[in-house]
Amino acid sequence: xxxxxxxxxxxxxxxxxxxxxxxxxxxxxxxxxxxxxxxxxxxxxxxxxxxxxxxxxxxxxxxxxxxxxxxxxxxxxxxxxxxxxxxxxxxxxxxxxxxxxxxxxxxxxxxxxxxxxxxxxxxxxxxxxxxxxxxxxxxxxxxxxxxxxxxxxxxxxxxxxxxxxxxxxxxxxxxxxxxxxxxxxxxxxxxxxxxxxxxxxxxxxxxxxxxxxxxxxxxxxxxxxxxxxxxxxxxxxxxxxxxxxxxxxxxxxxxxxxxxxxxxxxxxxxxxxxxxxxxxxxxxxxxxxxxxxxxxxxxxxxxxxxxxxxxxxxxxxxxxxxxxxxxxxxxxxxxxxxxxxxxxxxxxxxxxxxxxxxxxxxxxxxxxxxxxxxxxxxxxxxxxxxxxxxxxxxxxxxxxxxxxxxxxxxxxxxxxxxxxxxxxxxxxxxxxxxxxx
Amino acid sequence: xxxxxxxxxxxxxxxxxxxxxxxxxxxxxxxxxxxxxxxxxxxxxxxxxxxxxxxxxxxxxxxxxxxxxxxxxxxxxxxxxxxxxxxxxxxxxxxxxxxxxxxxxxxxxxxxxxxxxxxxxxxxxxxxxxxxxxxxxxxxxxx
Numbered sequence: 001x002x003x004x005x006x007x008x009x010x011x012x013x014x015x016x017x018x019x020x021x022x023x024x025x026x027x028x029x030x031x032x033x034x035x036x037x038x039x040x041x042x043x044x045x046x047x048x049x050x051x052x053x054x055x056x057x058x059x060x061x062x063x064x065x066x067x068x069x070x071x072x073x074x075x076x077x078x079x080x081x082x083x084x085x086x087x088x089x090x091x092x093x094x095x096x097x098x099x100x101x102x103x104x105x106x107x108x109x110x111x112x113x114x115x116x117x118x119x120x121x122x123x124x125x126x127x128x129x130x131x132x133x134x135x136x137x138x139x140x141x142x143x144x145x146x147x148x149x150x151x152x153x154x155x156x157x158x159x160x161x162x163x164x165x166x167x168x169x170x171x172x173x174x175x176x177x178x179x180x181x182x183x184x185x186x187x188x189x190x191x192x193x194x195x196x197x198x199x200x201x202x203x204x205x206x207x208x209x210x211x212x213x214x215x216x217x218x219x220x221x222x223x224x225x226x227x228x229x230x231x232x233x234x235x236x237x238x239x240x241x242x243x244x245x246x247x248x249x250x251x252x253x254x255x256x257x258x259x260x261x262x263x264x265x266x267x268x269x270x271x272x273x274x275x276x277x278x279x280x281x282x283x284x285x286x287x288x289x290x291x292x293x294x295x296x297x298x299x300x301x302x303x304x305x306x307x308x309x310x311x312x313x314x315x316x317x318x319x320x321x322x323x324x325x326x327x328x329x330x331x332x333x334x335x336x337x338x339x340x341x342x343x344x345x346x347x348x349x350x351x352x353x354x355x356x357x358x359x360x361x362x363x364x365x366x367x368x369x370x371x372x373x374x375x376x377x378x379x380x381x382x383x384x385x386x387x388x389x390x391x392x393x394x395x396x397x398x399x400x401x402x403x404x405x406x407x408x409x410x411x412x413x414x415x416x417x418x419x420x421x422x423x424x425x426x427x428x429x430x431x432x433x434x435x436x437x
Numbered sequence: 438x439x440x441x442x443x444x445x446x447x448x449x450x451x452x453x454x455x456x457x458x459x460x461x462x463x464x465x466x467x468x469x470x471x472x473x474x475x476x477x478x479x480x481x482x483x484x485x486x487x488x489x490x491x492x493x494x495x496x497x498x499x500x501x502x503x504x505x506x507x508x509x510x511x512x513x514x515x516x517x518x519x520x521x522x523x524x525x526x527x528x529x530x531x532x533x534x535x536x537x538x539x540x541x542x543x544x545x546x547x548x549x550x551x552x553x554x555x556x557x558x559x560x561x562x563x564x565x566x567x568x569x570x571x572x573x574x575x576x577x578x579x580x
Contacts, residue, residue: 043543045535106483107490108538228540230479281540316477316542 023048025284025368028334032389036332038307041282047112048284050369052398052405054120054426061406063422064396065433068351071394072139074421074432079126081423082204082340083411084430085157089179090416092132093147094423094430097154098125099203100169100196105229116366119405120426127151129166131182132430137417139432148175148184156207156263158216160245165216167205170196172216172243192248195236199223202237204340208263209245211270216243217253217294219260219274226279226314227303238302240274240294256300256326261340262411264358266293269384275339275360276329278306282314284368289339291360291379291386292329301326331386336365337373341412341423345378349418350435357381359393359420361409374398376409376422394422394433448511451502453568456523459495460560460568462488463530467553473545482545485553486537489530496527506571513572519563520570526559 023042030037057076065071075094083095104110116122131147134140148166156167164177166188173188194205202221209216222238223229240260242253259277266273272294278287279302287306299322301308303315308328311318333339341361348355357380362373376394379386397407407427415421419434466488473481506512533552537544563570 043539043548045532045538047538106486106538107534108486224540226540228479228544314539314541314543316546 023284023369025335025370025372028337028372029389031285031288031332031334033332033386034328034330036288036307036334037285038287038310039283039285041286041310041312044281047108047281048367048369049112049115050371051115051119051366052371052403053118054408055399055404055406057406057427057429062396063394063407063431065394066351068436069433070436071431071433074134074139074141074430075130075132075144076427076429078130078428078430079128080123080425081130081410081428081430082125082155082425083157084413084421084423085159085411086413086415086421087159087177090134090137091180091182092134092141092413092415092421092430093157094130094132095154095157095166095411096126096128096130097151098123098425100153100200102199102201119364119366120408121366123425123428125153127154129154129157133182134415137415139419139434143182145182147182148188151188153203155204156218158207158209160209160213160216165191165207165209165245167194167207167218168196169200169203169205170194172205172207172218172248190248191245192243192250194218194241195220195223199229199233201225201229202259204259204261206260206262206274208265208272210272211265211267214245216245217241217263217272218243218250219257219263221259221261221277222302225281226312228314234303240272253296254294254298254300256298256302256304256322257294258302261338262342263294264342264344266381266384267344267346268356271384273342273344273358275333275342276300277338277340278335279303279312280336280367282312283335285335288332288335289337290329290333291331291339291342291358293385295327298327299325300329307332331379333360333362333377333379333390334372336368338363338365339373340410341376343412343414346414346418349414350420350433353391354378354393358386359412360390361412361422363408363410363425364398364405371398371402374405374408376412376420393420394431397424397427447573448509450506450511450569450571450573452499452506452512452570455495455499455502456570457564457568459492459499460523460526460564462492462495463526463553464557464560466492466533467550467557470545470550470553474550477542479541482537482541485545485549486534489534489537493527493530493534496523496530499523503570510574513574515571516569519566522559522563522566523570526556526563529556529559
């Protein structure tokens, strides 16, 4: 302990110098792929915060897409849409939700909350699912109606057979579904509870069904950035669960995943993939968010370490035994992009370039300068694994001067024609990207 | 009670009470930092962050009252040694609050608790010297 204090005395001398350090983030491209560049971690006096003002979309304004594609607003005026999900008959479900609200603990929480809300993170969620029906596939729904109402901070949704599974922030609830239904009034039945309050820092519960439909996988985020709300509230969090669809019995399938914000099954290999948001406040280029195949029983490091054995000194007591167990994820997406959506492409419907790979929705950074993310990218796959550089697909969410933001992409999905759908929670819009011809 | 040589009671200085009250909170933050360093229960670190914020608010009030003490002729000369003790403690506490905005262990150990300890020593010295950073005005100084 005394040695720690002596070190502290020396560190104090460096403190003023550190305070003056500007700490700009470098080229995100250095952090794409399996071996991202990882700089030394820093401890800050002022948490680095940089957010654009959310201004929404004016009529006629849209994000931009590459030549050969077109983008249109499929629905707007939604209430914080986060997830898009296409039913077998082509109807599109839009999950509208936001955090149930957390109580501030520290002086910092008041300030940080206000800053994040500038970029539209604090808007009230609809706590409902809206159904869009576009029978002729022109991207203009003939029907837009409330499908399920009065949910509790919903996020993930999955249909297996005639049962619709909705992941509220504290439980998976089930609803009976018949093909063509436009409204479900039956009350949801609880399949299993999920870690919700107290605090519920990372509130989203991502949901996907296994290829054979027997299991559900659920992404449960940590209850803090890096254990600053105490270890006790992290029990059962920062993990991906496997839930038996029939009985609701659940177990932790993989752990150490700080915030597994979305899950998808690779249609070729039937392997489970996740996008995971990593920790903040140790630098603009730490720690890269990632896309990874999820290995059963694996530990991905949080909170003790990141990207394998890079120890996080903010965690106490430290656990060298857990650090030793931590495995590296497959593919870095660069730091603070806030990857929230992932879906696999389906053949060449959209473009030959996007035949094999995954689309990832990047909500955008709040603690990095310059800003990072705020786009939908395509990660090419080879032999069932991510390989090569990501390609920006949908951009222009951020204004050219990076001072304002029109919208922020969250969940991504494909409609029955293979067009790419994007839930935009700050713009309250669902975007549809299709081939131009 | 401080009396002037002619037997009248000197008007009380306003600022020392607030210097003392603010110091009590900043010194308490050292105690809560110490508790956190021993048991790693986050609530102790949360207490520290709040104690330093409210200690600094009282320090700001003390600074305003110090000005009033001069304007109303209650204060005589500035006592530089005491003033510097308290001012340095306040500045270090501003930095300390920023350190305490970090997440988890490094919000306290090592820089946070070292700053709290230094602030505590400075303020205890100021306390034994009577919490005031000015002299009391002489009768002839009263406007």
